[in-house]
Amino acid sequence: MSSQKPKKVLILGASSGIGREVARLFIDMGCTVSVAARRETPLQELKAIDPSRVEYSLVDVVAENAAAGLQELAERTGGIDIYIHAAGIGSQNRVLDLPIEEKTVRTNAVGFMRAMNWAYHYFVSQGGGHIVVISSIAGTKGLGPAPAYSATKAFQANYVEALEQLARQQGHPIRFTDIRPGFVDTPLLGEKPSYPMLMRVDDVAKSIVKAVMREDDVKVIDWRYRIMVALWRLLPRWIWKRMRI
Template identity: 55%
Template sequence: MKRAIIVGASSGIGLEIAKLWIAKGWKIGVAARRADKLEALKSLAPQQVATQIIDVTQKEATENLHSLIAQLGGMDIFLLSSGIGYQNIELKEEVELQTIQTNAEGFVRMTTAAFNYFKQQGGGQLTVISSIAGTKGLGIAPAYSATKRFQNTYIDALEQLANMQHIPISFTDIRPGFVKTDLLNDGKHYPLLMSSTTVAQEIVKAIDRKKRIAIIDWRYRIIVFGWRLIPRFIWKRLPIKTS
C-alpha cells in the first residue's frame, strides 16, 4: 500500500486519479483551494483520504504540504496536478501573471518541497502534470505554453540535481493533450478531446511504470513529434487556434 499526495485533486484529472488510487487501496492526501470538493472526495473513503487546503500561490503552501504529509504518516508518491490555463489573444497582463503565479511560482514551491522531503527521506516518486502545450510557444496562450515548458525544464533540472546528490528520486512528467475538464470549459471547440477518466487511467499506468515522460495519448505523441520538426520560420506563420 502506497501513500500518495495529489495537489490539485478537487476536480478534473487530479480528482479522477485520486479515485483510482483509492480503488487500489492506497492512502492518499488530497489538496486544493476548494474545501467542499475535497470533503466530497474524502467521503468516498474516509479511512483512506486526508485533506488539506493548499493554495500553491501562497507562501504557507509549503507548510501546509508538510501538514498533509504528516497526516498521511509519510509520502511515497507526490503528484502535482494544480494548474490554470486560459486562451489570451488579447494578451491581458493580469491573466498572464496569474498563470505564472500558479504554474511557475506555485509549481516551484510544491516541487521543491516534495524534492526536499524525498531527499530527507532517502527517495520517492515525484510526478507532475505539465502539458503538450510546452512543446512550442502557442500564440493563443503565451503564459500557459511558456509555463508548461518551464515545468518540463524544471523537472529535467531536478532530475539532474537528484543524480548529482545521489538521491534516488524517480521523476515522471505527464504531458496530456486536450482533456475535457473545467480548465477547457470556455465554450470553445477543442479537437481530439479526451475524457478525464481515460487520461487518469493512462497516468496511473505511467506512474506505476515510473515512465520518465508520458505524452497522452498516442495521437498527441504523433502531433508532438511533428511539431518538433517544424522550423521556426514556418511555426510563426501557423495559425494554431481553436474555434
C-alpha cells in the same frame, strides 16, 4: 499493479479535473490518498469515499505557506511515497491581458516551483520518493493563443528535467514522471469545450496512473498527441510562426 504494496499518494490540485480522477483511481487501488486544493467541498467528497484512507487539506500553491500545508498533510498519513502536482490554471489570452499572464505565471511557475522545492526536500530527507508533474503538450512550443500557459508548461517540463539530473548527481533516489496530456475535457477548458482530439478525463487518468506505476520518465497522452508533438518539433521556426493554432 495489484501485486504492489499500496502506496501513499499526495495530490495537489485534486478538487477537479485530472487530479480528482487520478485521486479516485488511487483510492480504488487501496492506496492512502491525501488530497489538496483551495476548494473544500470536492475534497470532502473524496474523503467521504473512504474516510480511513483519505485525508485532505486546503492548500493554495500561490500562498507562501503552501509548503507548510503540504508538509502537515504528508505527516498526517505518516509520510508519502508519491507526490502528484496536478494544480494549475490555463486559458487562452489572445488579447494578452497582463493580469491573466501574471496569474498564470504565479500559479504554474512560481507556485509550481514552490511545491517542487518542498517535494524535493521532503523526499531527500525521507531517502527517496516519486515526483509526478502534470505539465502539457502545450510546453512543446510557444503557442500564440496562450503565451503564459505554454511558457509555464515548458518551464515545468524543464524544471522536472533539471531536478531529475540534480537528484542523480546528488545520489538521491527520487524518481520523476512528467505527464504531458493533450486536450482533456475538464473545467480548465471551459463549459463546452470544442477542441480537436478532446480526451475523456477518466481515460486520461487511467493512462496517468499506469505511467506513474511504471515510473515512466515522460508520458505524452495519447498516441495521437505523441505523433503531433513529434511533428511540431520538426517544424522550423519560419513555418511555426506562420501556423494558425
